[in-house]
Amino acid sequence: MKKKIFSGVQPTGNLHLGNYLGAIKNFVSLNNDNKNECIFCVVDLHAITIAQDSITLRENIRETVATFIACGIDPKKSIIFNQSKVAAHSEAAWILSCVARMGWLNRMTQFKEKAGKDKENASVGLYSYPVLMAADILLYDSTHVPVGNDQKQHLELCRDIAQKFNNDFKVENFFKIPEPLIQKEFSRIMSLKDGSKKMSKSETSDLSRINLTDGNDQILNKIKKAKTDSLPIPSTVKELNDRPEARNLIGIYSSISDSTLESSIQKFSGKNFSDFKENLSEILIDKLSPISDEIKRLLKEKSYLDEILEEGSKKAENIASKKIREIHDIIGF
Ligand code: AQP
Numbered sequence: 001m002k003k004k005i006f007s008g009v010q011p012t013g014n015l016h017l018g019n020y021l022g023a024i025k026n027f028v029s030l031n032n033d034n035k036n037e038c039i040f041c042v043v044d045l046h047a048i049t050i051a052q053d054s055i056t057l058r059e060n061i062r063e064t065v066a067t068f069i070a071c072g073i074d075p076k077k078s079i080i081f082n083q084s085k086v087a088a089h090s091e092a093a094w095i096l097s098c099v100a101r102m103g104w105l106n107r108m109t110q111f112k113e114k115a116g117k118d119k120e121n122a123s124v125g126l127y128s129y130p131v132l133m134a135a136d137i138l139l140y141d142s143t144h145v146p147v148g149n150d151q152k153q154h155l156e157l158c159r160d161i162a163q164k165f166n167n168d169f170k171v172e173n174f175f176k177i178p179e180p181l182i183q184k185e186f187s188r189i190m191s192l193k194d195g196s197k198k199m200s201k202s203e204t205s206d207l208s209r210i211n212l213t214d215g216n217d218q219i220l221n222k223i224k225k226a227k228t229d230s231l232p233i234p235s236t237v238k239e240l241n242d243r244p245e246a247r248n249l250i251g252i253y254s255s256i257s258d259s260t261l262e263s264s265i266q267k268f269s270g271k272n273f274s275d276f277k278e279n280l281s282e283i284l285i286d287k288l289s290p291i292s293d294e295i296k297r298l299l300k301e302k303s304y305l306d307e308i309l310e311e312g313s314k315k316a317e318n319i320a321s322k323k324i325r326e327i328h329d330i331i332g333f
Contacts, residue, residue: 003036006142006178008043008083008133010201011060012052015067017210017288018189018199021255022148026183028072030146038078039140039316040068042309045083045090045132049125050114050202062305063295067212069308070294081312083136088320092135093128095327099165100131104157110150134158139320141176149187150198155180169330186255192226195244213292216285223249223281228273235269237261246273253280256287 007027009019031038042064047057061082068080083089105111108130115122125132133154137145138161145155155178162175191197191208199209207222214222227245234240240247240261253276254264268276298305 001143003030004141004143004176005030005036005038005146005181006041006137006140006144007039007146008041008046008136009064009068010043010047011057011064011082012047012050012201013056013060013063014201014206014209015064015212016199016201017212017252017284018148019201020071020212020288020291021189021252022150022183022187023146024068024071024073025255026146026181027068027078030144030181031073031078034077038073039142040073040078040080041136041316042080042082043133043136046129049123049129061309062302063213063299065305065308066295066298067291069298070212070291075308075312079312079315080308081316082309085309085313086316086320088139088317088324089132089135091324092139092320092327093132095331096135096138096161096165097128097131099168100134100157100161101164104160105130107153108157109153130154130157131161134161137178138162138175139323140316141323142178143176144181145178146181148189149182152180152182171330174326174330185261186251189252189255190244190248192222192248194227195246195248210284210288212288213295214288215292216289219284219288220281223277223284226277228277232270232272233265233268233276235265237265240265249273249276249280253283257283 007023009015009023027038027040030036042061044057044061065080069075073080105127111122111127111129114126134157137158147155159177162177166172166174189199191199191203193205193208197203203209207225210219210222226249228249229243229246231243233246233250240250250261250264254261268279
């Protein structure tokens with residue numbers, strides 16, 4: 001049976017190494033497998049859960065498409081579109097918000113992290129963000145959803161919402177229950193400045209992340225300044241347990257070079273971090289500079305990027321509008 005793959009990326013700028021290693025790299029291998037039907041969505045409705053400048057948002061939507069393509073997603077094989085162009089997403093999100101329970105949403109840690117201490121001032125959209133995500137996934141009968149580890153809880157919620165809808169309306173298997181595709185290792189890349197925080201777009205310090213558009217000098221400088229500790233590279237993975245920054249950097253090296261943590265440790269065991277960082281910068285530059293160059297080249301081809309979105313939106317609309325009509329029938333509209 002064909003796997004139906006769906007995943008989304010927010011056009012909130014600063015797409016980084018965490019997005020690449022945790023999600024987009026996986027999108028590319030799924031796209032390359034002819035057995036899969038893939039849909040990759042630029043989730044612009046999700047992006048506005050936090051205030052966005054309209055000109056920047058438009059640029060970021062194109063930049064996200066350019067990043068998908070520069071990383072290796074083929075728009076002829078996969079559907080690439082932006083969420084706001086297919087009205088069924090907003091409609092299904094409303095319907096599913098009447099199925100989801102407050103208690104379920106109250107447990108979502110991403111809302112707690114993003115709203116921080118000022119919960120009263122967070123948008124309602126930020127709170128119901130995972131319901132929209134469930135709508136995205138369920139509209140396409142997605143069977144598999146490749147995401148980074150931070151999205152695991154939202155995916156579990158999506159499964160609960162699908163089950164409850166199927167049970168409440170007595171429509172067994174109407175919504176397919178999607179499986180998360182989360183890599184066993186390196187599914188959570190941490191900040192270069194603090195090994196306890198995930199690498200993120202919104203972190204104010206640019207030194208905390210490697211952006212996919214960074215040039216070679218920026219990569220060199222950021223890795224040089226990345227936080228480590230005073231100990232050399234150990235000889236076992238276990239010895240990395242209480243060394244989050246060291247573990248993160250060795251994890252990045254392993255993920256980008258498609259090797260295991262064990263083999264990276266064996267390679268660098270006993271060496272100090274300055275030697276290791278030279279190797280890490282070298283491989284990052286080697287892998288990321290073609291991507292960065294291609295993103296910059298594609299960004300000059302605005303109409304090409306817009307055509308991909310338009311084409312993709314038509315295909316997505318065809319699938320989603322059929323599903324929403326079935327939902328109407330089931331509900332009694
Ligand atoms: N640090 C990460 N490590 C591994 N995977 C990650 N992802 C995000 N950060 C990491 C995965 O990338 C995909 C797209 O993410 P997103 O655009 O939906 O969200 P985000 O990068 O978390 O961006 P935000 O929320 O705009 O920014 P921050 O975090 O700064 O508030 C997802 O599959 C995600 O798991």
